[in-house]
Amino acid sequence: MAMPLPIPSNATITAWARLIRAHNIVFAAVEGELKAAGFPPLAWYDVLLELRRSGGSLRPLEVERHLLLAQHNVSRLVDRLEKARFVKRLPVEGDARAQIIAITDEGRDLLTRMWPAYAAAIQKHVGDRLDSEIDATQLSHLLARLTQSEK
Amino acid sequence: MAMPLPIPSNATITAWARLIRAHNIVFAAVEGELKAAGFPPLAWYDVLLELRRSGGSLRPLEVERHLLLAQHNVSRLVDRLEKARFVKRLPVEGDARAQIIAITDEGRDLLTRMWPAYAAAIQKHVGDRLDSEIDATQLSHLLARLTQSEK
DNA sequence: TAAGATTGAGCCGTCAATCTTT
DNA sequence: AAAGATTGACGGCTCAATCTTA
Numbered sequence: 470m471a472m473p474l475p476i477p478s479n480a481t482i483t484a485w486a487r488l489i490r491a492h493n494i495v496f497a498a499v500e501g502e503l504k505a506a507g508f509p510p511l512a513w514y515d516v517l518l519e520l521r522r523s524g525g526s527l528r529p530l531e532v533e534r535h536l537l538l539a540q541h542n543v544s545r546l547v548d549r550l551e552k553a554r555f556v557k558r559l560p561v562e563g564d565a566r567a568q569i570i571a572i573t574d575e576g577r578d579l580l581t582r583m584w585p586a587y588a589a590a591i592q593k594h595v596g597d598r599l600d601s602e603i604d605a606t607q608l609s610h611l612l613a614r615l616t617q618s619e620k
Numbered sequence: 621m622a623m624p625l626p627i628p629s630n631a632t633i634t635a636w637a638r639l640i641r642a643h644n645i646v647f648a649a650v651e652g653e654l655k656a657a658g659f660p661p662l663a664w665y666d667v668l669l670e671l672r673r674s675g676g677s678l679r680p681l682e683v684e685r686h687l688l689l690a691q692h693n694v695s696r697l698v699d700r701l702e703k704a705r706f707v708k709r710l711p712v713e714g715d716a717r718a719q720i721i722a723i724t725d726e727g728r729d730l731l732t733r734m735w736p737a738y739a740a741a742i743q744k745h746v747g748d749r750l751d752s753e754i755d756a757t758q759l760s761h762l763l764a765r766l767t768q769s770e771k
Numbered sequence: 772t773a774a775g776a777t778t779g780a781g782c783c784g785t786c787a788a789t790c791t792t793t
Numbered sequence: 794a795a796a797g798a799t800t801g802a803c804g805g806c807t808c809a810a811t812c813t814t815a
Contacts (some may be wrong), residue, residue: 476739476743476747477739477742477743477746477747478747478753478756480753480756480757480760481742481743481746481747481750481756482742483756483757483760484746484750484756484757484759484760484763485646485650485742485746487759487760487763487764487767488642488643488646488746488759488763489643489647490688490763490767491639491763491764491766491767492639492640492643492647493688494688494766494767495636495639495766495767496640496643499636510804510805512805528775529775529776530774530775530776537641537644537645539806539807540775540776540777541776541777541778541806541807541808542805542806542807543776544776544777544778545777545778545805545806546805548777549804549805564774564775564814564815565813565814565815566774566775566776566813566814566815567774567775567776567814568775568776588627588628591628591632591633591636592627592628592632594766595628595632595635595636595639595766596627596628596629596632598765598766598768599632599635599762599765599766600765602629602631604762604765605629605631605632605634605635606631606634606635607758607762608635608638608639608759608762608763609631609634609635609638611750611755611758611759611762612635612638612639612641612642612759613638613642614749614750614751614755615642615645615646615745615746615749615750616638616641616642616645616646617749661783663783679797680797680798681796681797681798689784690784690785691797691798691799692784692785692786692798692799692800693783693784693785694798695798695799695800696783696784696799696800697783697784699799700782700783715792715793715796715797716791716792716793717791717792717793717796717797717798718792718796718797718798719797719798
């Protein structure tokens, strides 16, 4: 008699373990290089980039949706960004509960200054480790599957 | 004239972004299910599993090496595990600086009780989202490349 | 009551400094 | 001085509770 296949399969368990490990190693390496160059955490870059992409400002709820952060995390992250002068909180006409988070000139400048170091780190820790564009595309494709909703 | 290719390539940048996003989504989903079932963080499971795999005990430095944790993190993690009775710290003969971290019966029991829920979560959030064993193997292979040393 | 956002308490990770033993 | 490990201070995340306005 054949042995029943384990659920999850060994291939699935290995994929899980390597996803966690690859992320931890690559993320720490990239963020570590930026930190060594005197830059703030990548979470700051992510928020500022979303703001710039969206024309300069977003509502907190939109930041939460784009970056998959909880409401209170955005609140605290914006606290730090505002204290560092990279964003400003603006009131919303007609709804005193709401606010708009707007990137400042200093925030745009930080994005500009960070990108060369960030790009170099991505190339070093991701691009240089894959043999070809085809591999990068294939990896992206498989990772995208993990974040799609159930079949 | 052809445009120069950006470095890193768009494919590389996409692979980086999806690695981060896939990890965040899948990890939060798996750990969230375990937490909802009343279990401790995955980091606890990782340490206990390494101890069991190694015959029941390890030196802190070996835990650091296996799990890619800093010395002080292991120290604090073991504090919590010891307080929860899942491990014990034992002295080392002949070197009063050193210690041995040993899994307890309660620790082994936790591993046993967690695995069914953990396995189900991995299947749901990884296995079920890949079309085949071949995909899981291919993904593992590409992720492994990211953690190999420079060519 | 609900929506939008913040707050306080506590947990966890990180940095630099420290302690003890070799 | 170096090795093994811990500690204090603090940054950042998470939970539940809260505050304000709609």
